[in-house]
Amino acid sequence: MRAVLTVLLFGLLAVPAGVGAQRPAERRCQLEVVNVDREGVRQAFQGSENYFAGGTLRLRCRNQPEVTLAGDSLESYTAQIVRLLGSARYRDDDIDIQADSIFYTKADERLQLRGNAVVTNRINGSTLAGPWIDYLRAVRGIRDSAETIALQRPTVTYRVARAEGDTVDPAPYVITGDGMKTRGSSWMVAWGQVLVDRDSLHGRGDSLIYIQADEDDVTLVGGPATLARGGEDAFDVIGQHVRLGLRGEELRSVEAFGGGHVTTASADVVGDSVRLGFVDGQLEATRAWDRANGATVLAEGYDVRGDSIAIDTPGERLRELRVFGRGTLLEPEDTAGTGADSLAVPADSAATDTLPPIRNTMTGARLTARFTDADSAGVLLTRLVDIVAT
Numbered sequence: 001m002r003a004v005l006t007v008l009l010f011g012l013l014a015v016p017a018g019v020g021a022q023r024p025a026e027r028r029c030q031l032e033v034v035n036v037d038r039e040g041v042r043q044a045f046q047g048s049e050n051y052f053a054g055g056t057l058r059l060r061c062r063n064q065p066e067v068t069l070a071g072d073s074l075e076s077y078t079a080q081i082v083r084l085l086g087s088a089r090y091r092d093d094d095i096d097i098q099a100d101s102i103f104y105t106k107a108d109e110r111l112q113l114r115g116n117a118v119v120t121n122r123i124n125g126s127t128l129a130g131p132w133i134d135y136l137r138a139v140r141g142i143r144d145s146a147e148t149i150a151l152q153r154p155t156v157t158y159r160v161a162r163a164e165g166d167t168v169d170p171a172p173y174v175i176t177g178d179g180m181k182t183r184g185s186s187w188m189v190a191w192g193q194v195l196v197d198r199d200s201l202h203g204r205g206d207s208l209i210y211i212q213a214d215e216d217d218v219t220l221v222g223g224p225a226t227l228a229r230g231g232e233d234a235f236d237v238i239g240q241h242v243r244l245g246l247r248g249e250e251l252r253s254v255e256a257f258g259g260g261h262v263t264t265a266s267a268d269v270v271g272d273s274v275r276l277g278f279v280d281g282q283l284e285a286t287r288a289w290d291r292a293n294g295a296t297v298l299a300e301g302y303d304v305r306g307d308s309i310a311i312d313t314p315g316e317r318l319r320e321l322r323v324f325g326r327g328t329l330l331e332p333e334d335t336a337g338t339g340a341d342s343l344a345v346p347a348d349s350a351a352t353d354t355l356p357p358i359r360n361t362m363t364g365a366r367l368t369a370r371f372t373d374a375d376s377a378g379v380l381l382t383r384l385v386d387i388v389a390t
Contacts, residue, residue, distance in 0.1 A: 030062040031069070031082070040074075048078040057084070067092045071102070080106045088113075096120040099133075109142055111135040124161065126172070128180075130154030138184075145184030153192075154180050171199035177208065186212035194220065200230035205242065216246040224259060233281065233316075235264045239274070253277050260288070266318075267311070271295030279314075286311040294326060300382055301332025303359075306367070318382050323367040329387065333357040364389035 033040070037055025044050075054073035061067035072086025081104065088102040100115025113119075113133040120127050131152045138146040158173040178192025188210040196203035196218075204227075205220030220227065225242040229235050240258030244251065253275060256262060260274035264283065271288035272295070278284060288295035289308045297304040299311060300318055307325025311318070323329060367389050374383040 031059050032062050033074070034058045034060055036074075045078060050078065051076040069102075082106075094122055096122055109137040109139055111137065125159045127157045128154060129157070146182075148180070148182040150180045151178070153178055156180070173198045175208065196220070196227075200234075201227070202229075203227040203242070203244075215252060216248075217243065218246065219243040227254065233265070233283070235262060235276070235283075237262050237274075237276075251278050251281065262286075266313075266316075267297060267299035269295070269297050269299075269309075271309070282316045284312070284314055284316075286313065291325070297321075300371075302369070303330040304328070304367075317373060318371045320371065321367075321369040323364075325365060327364050327367040327389075329362045329367050329369065329389075331360040331384075333359055362387060362389050366390040 033053065035056060035058040036053040037057075038053065040051055040053035042049055042051050052073075052075055057071050057074050059069040059074075068091050069084060069089065071084035071088040073084070075081075075083040075085070083104070084102040086100070088099050090097040090102065097113065097117070097119050099113040099117035101113075103112040103114065104110070105112075111134070113135070115131055117131065117133045118127055118129045119133065128148070128150060130150045132150065133154065134149040136143065136147040136149075138144060153176065156173075156175045158175070160170045160172065162169050174197045175190060175194070177190035177194040180188060180190045182188040188208075190208040191206070194203075194205050194208045196208065203220050203225070204223060205225035206222030207220075209217075209219045209221065211217045220242045222240060224238055224240050227237040227242045227244070235254070237254055237256050237260075239256030239260040241256070243253075243255040243257070245253035245255075254262070255276075256274045258272065260269075260271050262269040262274045262276060264276075267286060269286055269288050271290040272292065273287075273289045274295075275287040276283055276285070277287075286297070286299075287308070287310050288297060291307045294305050294307060295309050297309050297311065299321070302321070304321065304323055304327075306323035306327040308323075310320075310322040310324075312320045321329075367387065369387045370385040371382050372385050373380050375381075
């Protein structure tokens with residue numbers, strides 16, 4: 001049986017960071033029931049009306065045919081509170097939402113999704129899923145950006161656009177935490193054992209902060225926070241704060257603050273603050289600062305210590321190493337005993353232990369070492385050009 005009911009309701013949702021964003025609605029939605037299998041029941045109440053209906057319920061916004069809702073049953077109280085129960089669903093041009101129930105309160109423009117809630121961005125396929133999600137809708141004159149609160153361990157699956165010429169979709173970012181809050185599409189926080197995973201990239205922290213600007217900024221906080229990337233260009237990062245700088249899909253920087261420790265295939269860096277800079281996916285610059293205890297770097301066999309350290313590696317080839325403040329530079333060990341200053345045990349000595357290898361050391365308020373590539377029997381090796389100490 002068909003029935004028609006107009007209920008003042010909001011147009012619908014905003015989308016969380018990582019899932020997308022909807023433009024602020026120009027006006028509220030006037031919902032009308034398109035289909036209900038069982039006759040609806042009206043109930044007068046203090047000059048207003050309550051309404052109850054059930055059975056394959058379908059609704060739409062008047063003059064907004066792209067906005068539809070569906071469910072097994074409907075409860076409307078004085079047109080101020082509306083509840084869809086059983087396989088509740090909302091759909092518009094940008095968003096598809098499913099939940100066991102959808103509960104709307106007009107006073108604060110809040111849409112509550114309860115039970116098996118999934119919000120899908122129809123444009124890029126990204127999703128927010130969890131058992132407990134609230135949306136505060138963006139409506140002109142009320143709030144400029146939508147706000148979202150998700151509890152009970154929600155998960156965001158953010159799908160990255162396929163690059164031109166690629167035939168396979170790249171792996172999505174998956175973010176999970178005990179709770180999340182978003183504002184529009186440019187700000188998100190997550191808290192409680194936050195996990196960030198994408199293919200070979202894995203991050204952990206007590207909380208996460210995401211800010212969208214010229215470059216996207218993702219910060220893992222506490223625990224300490226950790227970030228690891230596997231594969232050929234693997235690295236491990238530890239710190240009280242670990243921050244990623246992203247330009248679209250491209251990783252531009254990794255920073256660790258507070259007990260920072262970064263390990264790569266070619267270097268081990270420790271400092272109160274550590275920063276790695278990337279260009280086209282390759283490590284181009286390493287920076288470390290620690291005025292209190294001194295930053296340390298082990299790279300290409302060199303042990304380096306100072307208040308601050310800078311290493312330039314364009315194309316992931318070591319080119320220059322600079323140390324500022326209380327600098328110490330130890331050359332690689334001459335383990336073969338072939339260096340000009342190495343010490344060797346006499347041939348007729350009965351001693352079984354050899355003397356430790358010689359390591360030339362240079363200190364100064366400022367140290368600069370420059371390197372170049374040299375071909376050795378078809379193998380490209382890094383060679384020291386000169387060292388300057390001031």
